[in-house]
Structure formats: C-alpha cells, structure tokens
Amino acid sequence: MTADHPMTFTEEAWERTSHIRDRIDTLPFVQALADGSLERSAFNYYMVQDALYLGAYGRVLAGLGAKADEPDDLIFWSKCAADSIEVERSLHAGHVDVSAHAQASPTCRAYSSFLLACLNEDYAIATTSVLPCFWVYEDVGRRILEASCDLENHPYGDWIEMYGDPVFAEQTLRVRAIIDRLAEEASPRGRERMFEVFQQAVRYEWMFWDAAWRQEEWPV
Numbered sequence: 001m002t003a004d005h006p007m008t009f010t011e012e013a014w015e016r017t018s019h020i021r022d023r024i025d026t027l028p029f030v031q032a033l034a035d036g037s038l039e040r041s042a043f044n045y046y047m048v049q050d051a052l053y054l055g056a057y058g059r060v061l062a063g064l065g066a067k068a069d070e071p072d073d074l075i076f077w078s079k080c081a082a083d084s085i086e087v088e089r090s091l092h093a094g095h096v097d098v099s100a101h102a103q104a105s106p107t108c109r110a111y112s113s114f115l116l117a118c119l120n121e122d123y124a125i126a127t128t129s130v131l132p133c134f135w136v137y138e139d140v141g142r143r144i145l146e147a148s149c150d151l152e153n154h155p156y157g158d159w160i161e162m163y164g165d166p167v168f169a170e171q172t173l174r175v176r177a178i179i180d181r182l183a184e185e186a187s188p189r190g191r192e193r194m195f196e197v198f199q200q201a202v203r204y205e206w207m208f209w210d211a212a213w214r215q216e217e218w219p220v
Helices: 009-016 018-025 028-035 040-067 071-093 106-118 123-147 157-163 166-185 188-214
Strands: none
Touching: 009 018, 009 123, 009 166, 009 188, 018 123, 018 188, 028 040, 028 123, 028 157, 028 188, 040 071, 040 106, 040 123, 040 188, 071 166, 106 123, 106 188, 123 157, 123 166, 123 188, 166 188
C-alpha cells in the first residue's frame, strides 16, 4: 500500500497472519482435500466436528446481531446465522449423520469456547473473532476451486463449490467492511486487541484442519 492508500485494518491483520496462513496451505488435510485423495474417514471426522462447531458459531453470529450498532448489521448477522445452520447443515447431511451422541474434539471445543468468550467483549472484538472463519475458508476454497478441473467427479466437489462460491466471497467482504469501520473508531489498545483476536482465530483454523487429519480424540 502507498501513503495515499494505507492498509485497512483487515488488510494489515491478513498480512500479520501470513505465516500461519502459509502453514494452512501446506497442511496434509488441505492438500489431500484439494486433490481428492483425502481418506473418507478423515473427511467424515471433519464434517462431524464442523457441524458441532457450527452449532456454536451460529449462536455467535446471532449474538453479533444483538450487539450490532447499525440496523443493516443486525439484518446481515441474522441472515448469516440462518445460513450457517440451514445451508451448511444440508451440506453436512449429504456426507454424515451427526447424532446427538457426537462429541466435540478438544480443538473444536476450544475454538467454539473462544468465540463464545469473545462474544462477551465489545462489538468490535466479537466481530473480529468470526472473520477468519469467513476469510480463511473463502481464500482456501476459492484457490482450490480455481485449481480444480472436474468438480462433478471430485469426491468433495460440493464442499469446494460451496466455499468457492462468489456469494460467500461477498459475505466475507461485508464482514471485513464492518470490522474496518469499527477499527477506525477503536482506540489504539482496542485495535491491538482486535489484532490479537484475529490472530488467535486464524490459529484455530489451522488447528481445526490439523485435528481432522489426525482425527483427534480426547486423551482419556
């Protein structure tokens, strides 16, 4: 960026986490998902954990609507909360049966708890905590989609298509715009806390896919 066009908060946050995002790209789970070689057991494990995570995530999105400082934000978060439950639930149902006895993994529980805890902070912090789930998925999904030639015959083509969808990209841009607006109004300490929360959530994105590759279980 030039002096005339300084980086926005979200652009700077994205740059600050490049070292973590580079490691996401090299995760065995992500690489095997992209080329279709991922074992079905690992994908099914991931889908069950993702469904459990989205139960908490949907509540956080609804909570952001309650904290929103503008009516348009309230409408947006309410729609996102509904989509996270309705649209993605249909994606999960096409692959796995998430029973009432399914147990969240240590990483899934930690990530969910982190987001719910952030919801107890101010609107700017809480909103920043959910951006990596939008942006990292949009980024990874879009690049996998661009590299894929035949989604119809790809075993995980529906997942790739969903997260590489332009509509998902538009939602990500909207979340970024909200956060950039809030960052402009925040104090220097508030902005730094937003950076901290963003970085931690990006770490959890890495951990979530790594846990799926290992099919992580509770030690006892």
